[in-house]
Amino acid sequence: MGYKVGIVGATGAVGQEFIKLLGDRKFPLSELKLFASARSAGKQVEALGQTITIEEATETCFEGLDFVLFSASGTVSKALCPAAAKAGAVAIDNSSAFRMDPDVPLVVPEINGEAAKSHKGIIANPNCSTAISLMGAYPLHKAFGLKRMVASTYQAVSGTGAEAMQELEDQLKAWAKGEPIEHSVYPYQIAFNALPHVDVFLEDGYTKEEMKMLNEGRKIMSLPDLKVSCTCVRVPVMRSHSISINAEFERPVSVEAAREAIAAFEGVDVVDDPANKVYPMPLDYAGKVNCGVGRIRVDSALDNGLAFWVVGDQLWKGAALNAIQIAEYLVKSK
Numbered sequence: 001m002g003y004k005v006g007i008v009g010a011t012g013a014v015g016q017e018f019i020k021l022l023g024d025r026k027f028p029l030s031e032l033k034l035f036a037s038a039r040s041a042g043k044q045v046e047a048l049g050q051t052i053t054i055e056e057a058t059e060t061c062f063e064g065l066d067f068v069l070f071s072a073s074g075t076v077s078k079a080l081c082p083a084a085a086k087a088g089a090v091a092i093d094n095s096s097a098f099r100m101d102p103d104v105p106l107v108v109p110e111i112n113g114e115a116a117k118s119h120k121g122i123i124a125n126p127n128c129s130t131a132i133s134l135m136g137a138y139p140l141h142k143a144f145g146l147k148r149m150v151a152s153t154y155q156a157v158s159g160t161g162a163e164a165m166q167e168l169e170d171q172l173k174a175w176a177k178g179e180p181i182e183h184s185v186y187p188y189q190i191a192f193n194a195l196p197h198v199d200v201f202l203e204d205g206y207t208k209e210e211m212k213m214l215n216e217g218r219k220i221m222s223l224p225d226l227k228v229s230c231t232c233v234r235v236p237v238m239r240s241h242s243i244s245i246n247a248e249f250e251r252p253v254s255v256e257a258a259r260e261a262i263a264a265f266e267g268v269d270v271v272d273d274p275a276n277k278v279y280p281m282p283l284d285y286a287g288k289v290n291c292g293v294g295r296i297r298v299d300s301a302l303d304n305g306l307a308f309w310v311v312g313d314q315l316w317k318g319a320a321l322n323a324i325q326i327a328e329y330l331v332k333s334k
């Protein structure tokens, strides 16, 4: 049996990865429809061996579809996910629009896949740095009982989209030619820099991105009392996010038991032999399905503490792959 799938935001960085991954993973497709803004409507693109005309995403374009994968703005998702659900499709939304809605499951399939089955037409995909972080933190929670996390992210420009990826490339080329480096996507030049500013600042000094780690982490892991303090930093990396985590647990920890717990968890690899310079790095994880965890060590600054480093492809596990894995989970559950 094949499924009719629509993609809203088909021309964006994540939208392009949706198309690639549906093909690479041989998702059982009977029809693929591509939707974008009016500006892109009418363009023809080659996708999965067929020429597809991009349609404008409207409230009436979802009839007959089984799944609609969204990676557009929160405004677009708020307007169109309900319409997709009303048309009988399952809307899997990569924006933050519905993540904290009590009626919308927020899902990382390896962690709380079952929650996807309780959907009422919309399923939320977590924020990229949250999904990647939890691929390291959750197996350790299962082993030792997670109480508190301090996380520092090193986020790739792909998290901002294709325009930011292009800007970083242009800045590096300008530098190589000795030309002036211009910037427009971020408040400052990103090449050779690090910006402690991802998303909007809130009154308490944290950013919305930093609060996602707390709020989404609590919902996905069903840990309402989990404490998280996060600092999100944009770095001149093209595609994969990295996160440094210091975590405190209920029960005594050991590096050996931590490595075993992570190795036993689906979707994440232990990459941890620092004496031989073996640890996960963003360049190694671009285009990888799994996330990698390394630099695992006892954190003596905490009771039952572990420090570790998680790396994952922001466009894949941080966005497009996780959404498609949710659809795969529902298909397998039928």
Ligand code: 2RA
Pocket (backbone or CB within 6 Å): 127, 128, 129, 155, 156, 158, 159, 160, 198, 209
């Ligand atoms: C970012 N988490 O990295 C946001 C969106 N992917 O910019």
